[in-house]
Amino acid sequence: MDERYFPEKVEQAAQAYWESHATFRAVEDPARPKYYCLSMFPYPSGKLHMGHVRNYTIGDVIARHRRMRGFNVLQPMGWDAFGLPAENAAIANRVPPAKWTYDNIAYMKGQLKALGFAIDWSRELATCRPEYYKWNQWLFLRMLEKGLAYKTTGVVNWDPVDQTVLANEQVIDGRGWRTGAPVEKREIPMYYLRITRYAQELLDDLEKLPEWPERVRAMQTNWIGRSVGVRFAFPYELDGRQEKLWVFTTRADTIMGVTFCVVAPEHPLAAHAARGNPQLAAFIEECKRGTVMEADLATIEKKGMPTGLNVTHPLTGEPVPVWVGNYVLMSYGEGAVMAVPGHDERDFAFARKYGLPIKQVIEVAGQTFSTDAWQEWYADKTNGRCVNSGKYDGLGHEAAVEAIAADLKRLGLGDKHVQWRLRDWGISRQRYWGCPIPIIHCDRCGDVPVPDDQLPVVLPEDCVPDGTGNPLAKRPDFVNTTCPKCGGAARRETDTMDTFVDSSWYYARYACPDNVRAMVDERVKYWLPVDQYIGGIEHAILHLLYSRFWTKVMRDLGLVEYDEPFTRLLTQGMVLNDIYYRKPDSGRIVYYSPADVEVKYDDKGNRIGAVLKSDGQPVEWGGLGTMSKSKNNGVDPQALIEKYGADTARFFVIFTAPPEHTLEWSDSGVEGSFRFLKRVWSFAVEARPLVEPKSATARFDWSHASDALRAARREIHLALKQANIDFARLQFNTVASAAMKMLNALEKVPRLDEAGTPAARALVSEGLGILLRLLAPITPHVAHVLWRELGYGEDVSSASWPEHDEDALAQASIEIVVQVNGKLRGRVAVPAHAGEDEVRALALADAAVARHVGDKTVRKTVYVPGKLINLVV
């Protein structure tokens, strides 16, 4: 055993042991309780970043802890290998996305292994492999058969110069990222998955997920967006035909206040009105510029233009003018809204801007309505009563909605209706590096699904996209095929699937990655659902909602039996670092790596400035931001591992912040973690002669041990008790703190007079045994090597988890906090089982307390047993 801690040597030894013993190979075993611990798989972007290190360390801590708790643990790993960055790399470096991706996977796999994660690598998968994405295609075809997949048009960002569809990310300030050309909206045919069919179940089943973070469930609830209201129509005549303009509203009680309607620029009525109205046509064209991003649409200036058409109010029969507005979304509801400027803030602003009439139809007692300025109460549902509304006058919100819905139903012009914010999932992407959509277009037979026995439709791996057009469309060997129905010449679909499809079911495939005959098999029954899922909060809605949807589809196809894929969810925070830059008088901002910057502090440790190490000149501090290439503030995990070892990196990311918080990078924090591990090692070396592993588990009679030894033992068991509470609530930073407290307590023992006594030896043996097991999930290499060196056992990763000894916590005398009128005024020592009267007497006898009570009388006493007494005077 080395006197000093050499991380590289320790880590190689531990990893070699795990490798040769196949320690983390997961085998189905019905006799043992299973635990499926899964971290979101990485996109193979090139090398690991700190977010990965953090994510996988958290997952590994949970997996290793569960394993020591006796569970049969599965922790797999794979690659979310399709996606846009591979194409961007191809454009930049002329490397095929496939080669770039496979090279990245090889490198990153080496990094994951160096970090010592307890992963079963035999189950590794990559979504860009045909044996994986074959099942995307297969399930898509099943969804087509069930009517769960369908084709319609969708709006995309179009770069008119490159003749290509742009991702939102590729649109910068309304312009194409490569060409700088203003982006246009364009409607193209796309495939959709009917997630809305599952809207109600996706909403209801959130209640089956009590161990998901409250906020994730709240975000999904809002995203699904169930709202109950009335769907009704404004009749109108067009070219002699009777037509209806349908709208949806949650405020049918304000229907008598409608003074106009607004339709989306893409609405058929708008298109109709634009014929012979060049001004309106120009306005609609203007609306088509810009991106399809909702965040942009929500902040643009609200604009509108009249169509010149009128529809008829369904209840009053009065004419209602129709406008086109850039703020009405074609994708929500009917693409048209009724406008009640008196009681909707956005309609109010619109009416004021264009001089449209505003009519009050709701009143609240004691309030005065004015068309001059919007007031909060105009939209008040709870206190409002109908007014100026004929037969509905005096009714409250609910009663008015009921009455109006009933009247509309009688007229055949509407009914109550549940409207969802959730939209169907458009999965078509006009990209190369993705899973081909298995459809063949035939001039005679139309869109023909590829027969199952011709799956997978394999993506050629030698393409090099150049940023223009659709790369697959330029490949005759891919495009040209024969129609499965008529055998004639036909063309393959060149769109690929959204990569969210790949990630919607990979967790199930880990149970049976080798099955070439079926998407999933009976092994899924053993492992699924995932017991603990760990990933970034940024996936709180899309990925997690799509996965839940996909699960329900697979269940309804009889492929799986569970309703929800992820029983427990932990959303880890992001990793941030300082941003330093200089802004020259002319030219662009230059960012400097925090590693190249020296921070200056004043006497009190306040940051007063920073200079670049190379030239000593000041640099600006730009606050904290997520680690990124563009801000040059990333920390390379590789360099960290080489300098300090994987255990230090792991300990740092666990100790520095609770898993759900953002984590702020700190070089000195890393130093501190390293220092702690060195102290653990040194203590093990020093304590080695005292350690008798057998006595660590034997009963020892502590009643004759010295006070100092019993105090140290109490500290150790208190820390252990807290650590076990913190493990249960996934607060691992305080588990790391508990390990530090244990070491602090243990280090005192060899310096005591009774260091060589049996009691001291028993305490060191017990305490070190506890500490090493507590550290095993966090810093598994150090724990592994010391556990063996000190003779505790063969493999700490399979050792039993320690529980605290309640007897160790007992004290003869306890300290009670004394408050007077809620303010801390003293502390008194009382016998452990003293009653309230005794505690009060002792408290009043305390000099400081007596001074504050003075000659006043104690009116009331609040006593929290074992903790605190509050005297109210």
Next chain:
RNA sequence: GCCCGGGUGGCGGAACUGGUAGACGCAACGGACUUAAAAUCCGUUGGCUCGAAAGGGCCGUGCCGGUUCGAUUCCGGCCCCGGGCACCA
């Protein structure tokens, strides 16, 4: 704009269910060891204030207000920061 979080010393954070605010660590300062440095070890450390000292007092968890014997924790309003908004993954 909409939805969801967060705000505690110089810094990361702790306080599990309304009960001692600042555990544990970092940084800083002082000291030991050393020819020296690194490493290591010991000590001090929320702010203001009274006191020679021992020891006191007041303030303090983004801001304003409320509930309570007692609020970092619960309620209402506001400010700031972060995540998501459907083609980044």
